[in-house]
Amino acid sequence: RKEVEQDPGPFNVPEGATVAFNCTYSNSASQSFFWYRQDCRKEPKLLMSVYSSGNEDGRFTAQLNRASQYISLLIRDSKLSDSATYLCVVGRYQKVTFGIGTKLQVIP
Amino acid sequence: DAEITQSPRHKITETGRQVTLACHQTWNHNNMFWYRQDLGHGLRLIHYSYGVQDTNKGEVSDGYSVSRSNTEDLPLTLESAASSQTSVYFCASSADPQEAKNIQYFGAGTRLSVL
Numbered sequence: 001r002k003e004v005e006q007d008p009g010p011f012n013v014p015e016g017a018t019v020a021f022n023c024t025y026s027n028s029a030s031q032s033f034f035w036y037r038q039d040c041r042k043e044p045k046l047l048m049s050v051y052s053s054g055n056e057d058g059r060f061t062a063q064l065n066r067a068s069q070y071i072s073l074l075i076r077d078s079k080l081s082d083s084a085t086y087l088c089v090v091g092r093y094q095k096v097t098f099g100i101g102t103k104l105q106v107i108p
Numbered sequence: 109d110a111e112i113t114q115s116p117r118h119k120i121t122e123t124g125r126q127v128t129l130a131c132h133q134t135w136n137h138n139n140m141f142w143y144r145q146d147l148g149h150g151l152r153l154i155h156y157s158y159g160v161q162d163t164n165k166g167e168v169s170d171g172y173s174v175s176r177s178n179t180e181d182l183p184l185t186l187e188s189a190a191s192s193q194t195s196v197y198f199c200a201s202s203a204d205p206q207e208a209k210n211i212q213y214f215g216a217g218t219r220l221s222v223l
């Protein structure tokens with residue numbers, strides 16, 4: 001079983017739609033959780049950290065469920081500029097493990 | 109502003125040649141990492157360092173080496189380039205986890221083609 005598993009997609013959604021991604025992780029001792037965004041042929045960039053209490057940043061909401069070992073990302077009111085690959089990242093101490101990424105394509 | 113830079117951004121080399129990719133960060137981070145990214149595999153860890161003189165192998169370290177002589181730099185060397193090492197290489201750095209959160213900051217990447 002992979003340490004971090006994501007559905008690679010692609011998810012094709014119309015502008016204005018709400019879309020959700022899930023990610024599961026295998027190590028119950030994991031300590032830190034993130035979503036990164038990666039645009040085509042560019043470097044990954046931190047989108048948001050994920051906390052057990054859930055956190056929101058504008059149209060983006062991230063949730064962590066430690067009991068079930070999954071992380072979610074919800075994007076509301078999708079914009080064309082949200083088209084990218086979203087990487088789930090799970091860490092323990094200094095090391096992190098990246099999921100393969102979920103590709104999102106927002107369609108006009 | 110602090111940053112992490114990689115050079116060269118693009119490199120074409122021949123099979124069997126030694127190649128070194130540079131990574132320089134001004135965050136003063138102790139932790140530095142090298143990844144490769146290929147279609148269907150996502151980011152895979154090659155080598156990492158938690159401080160000066162410290163280096164460790166990642167999951168795909170065969171054929172690669174690193175050295176850490178100062179805080180700012182972690183060069184990645186391909187000892188004898190192979191076509192299977194054609195990839196996009198990313199360097200990243202992070203602060204100590206005690207400070208928080210293992211957030212990794214990435215360089216812009218190096219596209220390496222081995223012919």
